[in-house]
Amino acid sequence: MKEAIKKIISDKYCLTAFIFAVWLIFFDSNSIVERIQIIRKNRKMEQAIEYYKHKIQEDTRNLNLMRTDPEVLEKFAREKYFMKRDNEDIFIFEIEE
DSSP states (O other), rough: OOOHHHHHHOOHHHHHHHHHHHHHIIIIIIIHHHHHHHHHHHHHHHHHHHHHHHEEEEEHHHHHHHHHHHHHHHHHHHHHHOOOOOOEEEEEOOOOO
């Protein structure tokens, strides 16, 4: 067994192939390590795309509601921008944690 391993290691073609394989796996610009990082980054970007698609659909739905229903528009303005009518006062409470 030792002699077979010694013979393979001493063979210049096998040694060259081994060094080449190690180089491709770890040190090349297209190495397996780089490919794994690219695949992970791609997955995160695909998740972000799905999130933003969902968010766009939701915002489009809300925008259409605000364009058609004045009560929804008023509610949005009051909640997000603290708008009020002339005869009203607004009190804002902040919750301390």
